Amino acid sequence: MFRRLRSKQPLSFVCSSPPSMSQYGFAISMSSIVLLAMPTAQAASCNIPKSYYKNVSCTASSRYFLATKDFGAPVALIDRNGKRVVDLTRYQKVDVNKLSGGLLPVLRNSHVGYLNMQGREVVPAMYDMLSESQGWARPVSDGRIVVKRNGNYGVINTANQTIVPFSAAISEIDNYQNGVARVSKNSTTSWLDKNGNVKSDPNSKNNEQATAKQTESNRFTTLQPRQQDGKWGFVDDNNVTMITYSFDEVQPFSEGLAGVRIGREWGFVNLGGELVIPFRFANAGVSAAGHYKGKPAFVFTAGKAWIGNLKNGDKMCIDKEGAGVSCD
Numbered sequence: 001m002f003r004r005l006r007s008k009q010p011l012s013f014v015c016s017s018p019p020s021m022s023q024y025g026f027a028i029s030m031s032s033i034v035l036l037a038m039p040t041a042q043a044a045s046c047n048i049p050k051s052y053y054k055n056v057s058c059t060a061s062s063r064y065f066l067a068t069k070d071f072g073a074p075v076a077l078i079d080r081n082g083k084r085v086v087d088l089t090r091y092q093k094v095d096v097n098k099l100s101g102g103l104l105p106v107l108r109n110s111h112v113g114y115l116n117m118q119g120r121e122v123v124p125a126m127y128d129m130l131s132e133s134q135g136w137a138r139p140v141s142d143g144r145i146v147v148k149r150n151g152n153y154g155v156i157n158t159a160n161q162t163i164v165p166f167s168a169a170i171s172e173i174d175n176y177q178n179g180v181a182r183v184s185k186n187s188t189t190s191w192l193d194k195n196g197n198v199k200s201d202p203n204s205k206n207n208e209q210a211t212a213k214q215t216e217s218n219r220f221t222t223l224q225p226r227q228q229d230g231k232w233g234f235v236d237d238n239n240v241t242m243i244t245y246s247f248d249e250v251q252p253f254s255e256g257l258a259g260v261r262i263g264r265e266w267g268f269v270n271l272g273g274e275l276v277i278p279f280r281f282a283n284a285g286v287s288a289a290g291h292y293k294g295k296p297a298f299v300f301t302a303g304k305a306w307i308g309n310l311k312n313g314d315k316m317c318i319d320k321e322g323a324g325v326s327c328d
Contacts, residue, residue, distance in 0.1 A: 051082030057278070059096035064117070066096045071324055077104070077117070086119040093136070093321070097275065101140030103158060112137045112147065114158070123160045133256060133270045136321065142176035144194060155181070155196065164196045178202070223258070223271060225250045234258070234273075243273040249283075251299045257320060259298025259305065266298050266307070268322075277322035281307040292317070292327055 048056050053067035053075065064085065067075040074088035086104075088094055093107040094115075103114040106125060113125030128148040129136040138146045144163060145156050153173050154166035164173070164183070172184040180191045180199055191199045223234035223242055233245035234253070251259035257268045257276065267279035285308035286297040292306035292315055299305060304317040306327060317327040 049078065049080050049082040051078055053078065053082075057096070057280070060099040064096075064099065066094065072322070085117060086115065088115075093323075095135060095137055097278070098135070098137060098139035101143065101158060103140050103145075105137035105139070107136065114140070114145065122158060123156065133272060133276075134274065135276055138175060142179060142194060144176045144181070146173045146175060146181075155192075163194070164192060222253050225252055225258075232260075242271075243269065251296065254295070255300040255303065255320070257300050257305075261298075268298075268305070277318070277320075281318075285309065290315075 114123035155164035268277035
């Protein structure tokens with residue numbers, strides 16, 4: 001069941017700085033990220049510090065900022081004074097939207113690990129990349145992290161100790177909340193505490209029945225764009241608002257993601273309303289009349305979305321992880 005707006009982080013903020021021209025010849029503001037959180041239009045500003053880094057963006061923590069290369073590869077975490085705190089040059093990717101509990105998800109040699117703010121891999125990069133709508137890694141929640149190893153789900157703590165053993169029987173694990181996590185195992189649902197022990201369902205029986213009834217009534221095949229009071233959001237098949245009216249422009253969902261624009265820049269949200277590809281693609285970087293494989297810009301088709309043009313006029317695309325790729 002989806003809430004009207006579901007976020008990865010409990011606090012919303014807007015980061016903004018002038019767009020720069022990338023090596024591909026289209027405008028990308030790497031220092032502009034909007035994290036969606038509570039269902040409210042209010043947001044606190046995030047000020048990019050002065051530094052010698054060319055591309056700087058905000059993170060889920062107001063204390064740290066991400067410096068990247070033109071093509072998006074991570075370089076460093078810097079502090080409010082523009083000084084480097086953590087060297088990130090040995091990593092393929094980082095997910096600053098999931099900086100939580102003092103740990104940052106990182107990707108090295110296509111394996112997931114977690115880095116502390118002193119630059120030490122407290123969780124070695126040894127786990128599988130996740131292939132789910134929430135992205136390739138989960139954040140720390142209640143001191144626990146949902147990970148995969150050899151294709152099987154499990155749970156570890158921030159010291160890399162196994163809390164819930166890895167098992168092929170586990171088909172899904174929610175992030176911990178209020179000390180418990182819901183686990184689907186062998187077609188049954190149970191609740192585990194932070195030590196991996198089975199607990200009773202934290203919801204009352206009546207609440208469980210009410211939730212099941214509401215889930216059934218809100219079942220949808222996809223979400224549809226809807227405009228209200230000059231802003232765009234998304235509704236389900238029953239016309240229930242599932243993603244609040246927060247955007248200046250949107251594209252329809254395609255392959256589980258929808259392009260959304262705030263101000264002059266586009267990003268992508270998933271069906272849960274989570275911002276999975278940050279707002280960094282300039283609206284002016286594409287032709288309004290152009291199409292890629294029969295679809296307009298900022299719409300995924302065959303795993304790619306057109307988001308800009310190369311200097312020679314060819315189209316530039318991204319994959320569903322937000323990495324720049326050729327459209328052909």
